[in-house]
Amino acid sequence: MQYLSKLSGLGGIEHYAHLLTVVGNADQVMRIDGKSEYDVGVQGESTCRISLPSGQVLVLDSNNKKVKLLNQQYQLASHCNVSGEPRCMCQITPSEVGVNAGKEVQFIKLNNNQLVKDRKLTFQHECLGISSHQGDMFVTSGSELYNYSLSGKLVSKLRQDKSNTQTGKKHIGFISMIKNISL
Secondary structure (H helix, E strand, O other), X not given: OHHHHOOOOOXXXXXXXXXXXXXXXXXXEEEEOOOOEEEOOOOOOOOXXXXXXOOOEEEEEOOOOEEEEEOOOOOEEEEEEOOOOEEEEEEEEOOEEEEEEOOEEEEEEEEOOEEEEEEEEEOOXXXXXXXXXXXXXXXXXXXXXXXXXXXXXXEEEEEEOOOOOOHHHHHHHHHHHHHHHHO
């Protein structure tokens, strides 16, 4: 996440050349060589937020209310409109992502290289952040962190902090980090 926050392009993906070490195995090193910029904007669109699920490149375009699938050359292969103002996206299965917007989580599937709207869950609270781990979905309202089943059943309220409306975002980042390390 820290790497993505340093990217400067809007509507593009940039690769920077530097050495990355994989956490947990000091002998394994990944190297990214070169820098490339790809314009993934559609005429009249502005900013994008980028998520890199396993094996696919998906772009959450919040301002234009779309999820975009990019091919290996970072060209637009498919897109899917989402309702509301999408804020965050996470991988649920190898071919499904969850996108939160307003008080909803919308599920979008990848089917024959096309993005297709699937089911939608509606909650009583705002959905500002989302993450998934081992069949559970974690959603933050900003001040609360909830654990839901993928069918939308509340498993537990993990954290509530009314002193600051944005505290839940940090918890979602922590859960995402734990998920990535444990894989």
